[in-house]
Amino acid sequence: MPVDVFGSFALVLAFVCAVYAFGGGIAAIITRHPLLIKSTRQAGMATCCLIFLATFSLEYLFFSDNFSIAYVVSHSNRDLATFYKIAALWSGQEGSLLFWSFLLAIYVFSVLLAYRNKNGELMPYVGVVMAGVQIFFLTLNNFVASPFKALASPGADGVMNYVARADGNGLTPLLQYPEMVIHPPNLYSGYTGFTIPFAFALGALLARYPGEKWIHLTRKWTMIAWMFQSVGILLGAHWAYAVLGWGGYWGWDPVENASFLPWLTGTAFLHSVMMQEKRGMMKVWNVWLVFITFLLCILGTFLTRSGVVSSVHAFAQSSIGTWFVAFLSLIILVCFGAYLKNRDYLKSENQLDSIVSRESSFLFNNLILLVSCVAILSGTLFPVFSEWITGDRISVGAPFFNKVNIPIGLLLLFLTGVGPLLAWRKTSTESLKRNFGWPLAIGVVAGLIALVFGFREIYSWICLILCVFVASTVGLEFYRGAKVIRARSGASFVASAVELTMRNTRRYGGYIVHMGMVFVFIGLAGAAFNRDLQKDMRQGDSMQIGPYTLVLQGFDARPEKNYTAQRLLVEVLRDKKPIMMLYPEKRRFETTTENGTMVAIYSTLKEDLYVVYAGNNPETELPVVHAYLNPLVKWIWFGGVVVVFGTLVALLPNRRAMLVLAGAQQPAVAAQPLGHELAPTVTLREGHD
Amino acid sequence: MKKQAKFGVGIGVIVAAMGFLAWLGYGESKTYYHTIAELETLKDSARNQRMRIGGTVEVGSIRHLSGRVDFVLEGEGKTLPVSYIGTDPLPDTFVDKSQALVEGRPGPEGRFVAEVVQAKCASKYEAAPGGKGGAEPSPTERSGM
Numbered sequence: 001m002p003v004d005v006f007g008s009f010a011l012v013l014a015f016v017c018a019v020y021a022f023g024g025g026i027a028a029i030i031t032r033h034p035l036l037i038k039s040t041r042q043a044g045m046a047t048c049c050l051i052f053l054a055t056f057s058l059e060y061l062f063f064s065d066n067f068s069i070a071y072v073v074s075h076s077n078r079d080l081a082t083f084y085k086i087a088a089l090w091s092g093q094e095g096s097l098l099f100w101s102f103l104l105a106i107y108v109f110s111v112l113l114a115y116r117n118k119n120g121e122l123m124p125y126v127g128v129v130m131a132g133v134q135i136f137f138l139t140l141n142n143f144v145a146s147p148f149k150a151l152a153s154p155g156a157d158g159v160m161n162y163v164a165r166a167d168g169n170g171l172t173p174l175l176q177y178p179e180m181v182i183h184p185p186n187l188y189s190g191y192t193g194f195t196i197p198f199a200f201a202l203g204a205l206l207a208r209y210p211g212e213k214w215i216h217l218t219r220k221w222t223m224i225a226w227m228f229q230s231v232g233i234l235l236g237a238h239w240a241y242a243v244l245g246w247g248g249y250w251g252w253d254p255v256e257n258a259s260f261l262p263w264l265t266g267t268a269f270l271h272s273v274m275m276q277e278k279r280g281m282m283k284v285w286n287v288w289l290v291f292i293t294f295l296l297c298i299l300g301t302f303l304t305r306s307g308v309v310s311s312v313h314a315f316a317q318s319s320i321g322t323w324f325v326a327f328l329s330l331i332i333l334v335c336f337g338a339y340l341k342n343r344d345y346l347k348s349e350n351q352l353d354s355i356v357s358r359e360s361s362f363l364f365n366n367l368i369l370l371v372s373c374v375a376i377l378s379g380t381l382f383p384v385f386s387e388w389i390t391g392d393r394i395s396v397g398a399p400f401f402n403k404v405n406i407p408i409g410l411l412l413l414f415l416t417g418v419g420p421l422l423a424w425r426k427t428s429t430e431s432l433k434r435n436f437g438w439p440l441a442i443g444v445v446a447g448l449i450a451l452v453f454g455f456r457e458i459y460s461w462i463c464l465i466l467c468v469f470v471a472s473t474v475g476l477e478f479y480r481g482a483k484v485i486r487a488r489s490g491a492s493f494v495a496s497a498v499e500l501t502m503r504n505t506r507r508y509g510g511y512i513v514h515m516g517m518v519f520v521f522i523g524l525a526g527a528a529f530n531r532d533l534q535k536d537m538r539q540g541d542s543m544q545i546g547p548y549t550l551v552l553q554g555f556d557a558r559p560e561k562n563y564t565a566q567r568l569l570v571e572v573l574r575d576k577k578p579i580m581m582l583y584p585e586k587r588r589f590e591t592t593t594e595n596g597t598m599v600a601i602y603s604t605l606k607e608d609l610y611v612v613y614a615g616n617n618p619e620t621e622l623p624v625v626h627a628y629l630n631p632l633v634k635w636i637w638f639g640g641v642v643v644v645f646g647t648l649v650a651l652l653p654n655r656r657a658m659l660v661l662a663g664a665q666q667p668a669v670a671a672q673p674l675g676h677e678l679a680p681t682v683t684l685r686e687g688h689d
Numbered sequence: 690m691k692k693q694a695k696f697g698v699g700i701g702v703i704v705a706a707m708g709f710l711a712w713l714g715y716g717e718s719k720t721y722y723h724t725i726a727e728l729e730t731l732k733d734s735a736r737n738q739r740m741r742i743g744g745t746v747e748v749g750s751i752r753h754l755s756g757r758v759d760f761v762l763e764g765e766g767k768t769l770p771v772s773y774i775g776t777d778p779l780p781d782t783f784v785d786k787s788q789a790l791v792e793g794r795p796g797p798e799g800r801f802v803a804e805v806v807q808a809k810c811a812s813k814y815e816a817a818p819g820g821k822g823g824a825e826p827s828p829t830e831r832s833g834m
Contacts, residue, residue: 173781245778246777352692352693352696353692354692355692355695355696355699360696363696364699364703367700367703367704368703371703371704371707375707375711378711379711383722392721392722393721393722393723394719394720394721394722395719395720395722395741396714396715396718396719396720397718397720398718399714399717399718400711400714400715400717400718400719401714402714403710403711403713403714403717404707404710404711404714407706407707407710408707411703534776534778586781595781595782596781597781612778614778615778615779617753618753619753619755624778626777626778
C-alpha cells in the first residue's frame with residue numbers, strides 16, 4: 001500500500017476511534033458499565049496511535065522525496081537538508097494541523113495511560129472532553145485540510161491521472177533556520193498541552209468531582225504546557241531577532257500576540273490555583289481561567305492559520321476560519337452550560353481578609369495579567385471589530401501595546417518580589433520589615449547609583465530598581481533557608497541551598513522561575529538604549545558604533561547545497577584591538593528565487609553588536625551595512641533558560657523531609673510566612689508535589 | 690474603609706489607569722486600512738489619516754532613487770504610485786509581483802508616501818505555524834521594545 005494511502009487511512013480510522021471514544025464515553029458515563037469505560041479508554045489510545053502513524057507517514061513522504069504529494073511538493077525539495085525536512089512537516093497549513101493532532105495525541109495518550117487505574121469517577125469525563133477536541137482537529141485533518149492529497153491532472157479522456165514532479169518547490173527561506181525546527185514544536189506543545197487542564201477542569205465540573213483534586217492532578221500538566229509555551233515564545237522572539245534582520249525581537253504582531261495570550265492566562269492560573277489549594281477560594285475564577293486559556297489556545301491557532309487579522313491583510317486566508325469559529329462557539333456554549341448547571345459546586349470557602357496578604361497579591365497578579373490579556377486581545381482584534389462596528393478597518397500598532405504593557409510588566413515584576421513573601425490572610429508590619437527591608441534598600445541604592453551614572457529612561461530605571469529588589473528577595477529567601485540547613489548539617493552553603501530546594505521543589509523552583517523572569521526583564525529594559533547606524537561601505541571603510549569599530553575587509557560568495565550565500569567580511573575592533581570577524585550574509589535560494597538574511601551577532605552580557613548586510617545601494621553598488629547596538633539582549637535568552645530550569649525543578653517530587661525539619665521550625669523559619677509549607681503533610685498529598 | 694471597598698478602589702485605579710494608557714496609545718498608533726480603489730473616494734479629512742494600503746507590486750516598477758524607493762502598487766484594476774521614504778532596508782521579499790502593504794499618508798499628486806513597507810512573495814508563501822511566518826514583523830517594522 002502506498003504510504004500516502006496508508007497515512008490517510010490511518011487518519012480516517014483515528015477519526016472513527018475518536019468518535020467512538022466520545023460517544024461511547026458518554027454512554028459509559030451514563031451506564032457506568034466497566035467494560036464500556038475500558039473500551040472507550042482504549043479507543044482513545046488507539047486514536048492517538050493512529051495519529052502517530054499518520055504523522056510518521058507524512059514525514060516518510062518528505063524523507064523519500066515523494067513529489068507526487070501536493071504538500072511535499074510545496075514544502076520541500078531534494079536538496080533540502082534533512083534537518084529541515086523534519087520541519088517541513090509543520091511549515092504549511094495541512095501539515096501543521098496534523099502536527100497539532102500529533103502533539104495533542106502525545107498528551108492524551110500519556111494521560112490515558114497514567115491514570116488508567118486511577119480516579120475512576122473522573123476519567124471517563126476527561127476522556128470525553130479530550131476526544132471531543134481530537135474530533136475537531138481530526139475533522140480538519142480528514143475533510144478540510146488533508147495533508148495527503150496527491151497531485152493529479154485530467155488526462156485526454158477526462159480521467160484524473162496522478163502526476164509526480166521531479167522536484168519540489170522548496171521550503172520558504174524564512175523557515176530555514178535552526179530555531180524554526182524547534183520553535184513550532186515548543187509553541188504547539190504549549191497550545192495543545194493546555195487541553196489537558198481544560199479537560200480535567202471541565203470534566204471535574206461536569207462530574208461534580210469533589211475537592212481540589214483536579215487541580216493537584218493537572219498541576220504538572222499545566223506547568224509542562226506553560227513551560228513549552230514560554231520556550232516557544234522566546235524561541236520565536238529569538239528567530240525574529242536573528243533572521244528578520246530588523247534589530248528587534250518582538251513586534252506586537254497578531255500571531256506573536258496570539259501566542260502570548262494563553263501564556264498570560266496560563267500564568268494567572270498557575271498562581272491563582274494556590275488560592276484554591278490553600279484557602280478554598282477563587283474556584284469559579286480558576287475554572288474560567290482554564291476555560292479561557294484553552295479558548296485562547298484555539299484562538300491562537302485560528303489566528304495563525306486563518307490569517308483573519310494578519311498584519312499584512314490576509315496572506316493565508318482560508319475557509320478553515322469558519323470551522324474554528326464554530327468550534328470556539330461550541331466550547332463557549334459547553335463551558336457556560338456546564339458552569340450554569342453546576343455552579344453551586346464552586347462555592348468559595350473563605351473571603352479576603354486583608355489587602356496586605358498573599359491572597360490579595362495573587363488577586364492583583366491575576367487582575368493585571370488579565371488586563372494585559374484583554375488589552376493585547378482587543379488590540380489584536382481591533383481591525384476585525386472596528387470593521388464590524390464602524391465599517392473602517394483600523395489597526396493599532398506597537399505604541400498602543402507598549403503603553404499598556406510596560407507599566408503592567410513593571411507592576412507584575414513588583415508583585416513577583418512581594419507576593420511570595422506575604423503571609424496568608426494578613427501580614428504583620430514586623431514581617432514586612434524583616435522580609436523587605438534589605439531588598440528595598442539594595443534596590444533603592446542601585447537606583448541611585450544608576451541615576452548618578454546618567455540613567456535617564458524612566459521605565460528602564462524603575463525596571464532596574466525592581467529587578468534588583470526582586471533578585472534580593474529571592475536571594476534572601478535562599479540564604480535564610482540554606483543557613484538553617486547548614487547550621488544543622490554542616491554542609492557547604494551551596495549544598496545546603498540545593499538541599500533546601502529539593503525539600504520543597506515547588507516553592508524554590510518557583511523562586512528560580514521568578515529569578516529567570518527578572519533576567520528577562522533586565523534584557524527588556526535594555527531596549528530603551530538601542531542604537532543603530534547604517535552606512536554604504538567600500539572595502540577598507542570603517543564605521544563606529546558604541547565602543548566598536550567595524551571595518552569592511554571584503555566580500556565573498558559561497559555556493560551551498562540549497563542557496564548561494566553572499567557574505568561581507570567585517571572585522572570588529574574594540575579600543576583599536578581586533579576582537580573578532582563577523583559575516584553577515586545574504587542568501588539567494590535557487591528554487592524559490594527568494595532571499596534570506598543571516599544576521600551576524602556578537603553577543604555579550606552587556607550588549608549585542610548586531611550587523612546586517614542590508615543589500616547593495618542601487619546607485620553606488622556599494623554594500624550597505626546596518627549595525628545595531630542592543631544592550632542586554634542576551635539576558636532575555638538566559639532568563640528563558642533559567643525559567644525552564646526552575647519549572648523543571650518545580651516538577652520534581654520533593655525530597656522526603658527529614659527529622660531536621662522538626663528542629664527547623666525554630667524562630668528563623670517559624671516566623672517565615674510560608675514556613676508551614678515545609679511541613680511533610682503537604683508534601684505527601686497525592687499529585688501535589 | 691471596608692475591605693471590599695479597598696479592593697474595589699485598587700482594582701478600579703488599575704483598570705482606569707490602563708484604560709487611559711490604552712486610549713493614549715490608540716490615538717498615537719491607529720491606522721486605517723484602505724484599498725487602492727477606496728483611496729480615491731475618501732474625503733479630504735479622511736485622506737490625511739495614517740493608513741495602510743495593500744496591493745501587488747507592478748512588474749518592473751521598482752526604482753531606487755536617492756533617499757527613496759518608488760514603485761507602483763496595483764489592486765482591483767487600479768494603480769497607486771508609492772514613494773517609500775523610510776530609512777530601513779526593504780524586506781527581502783519585496784520584489785516584482787510580491788504582495789506588499791504600505792503604511793503612511795497620501796502625498797501630493799496622487800502619490801502615496803510610505804514610511805513602512807511590508808512584503809510577502811505571493812507565489813508560494815504560506816503562513817508558518819507557531820505564530821511566526823504568517824505575518825512576522827517585516828524588516829521595516831519596529832516596536833519600541
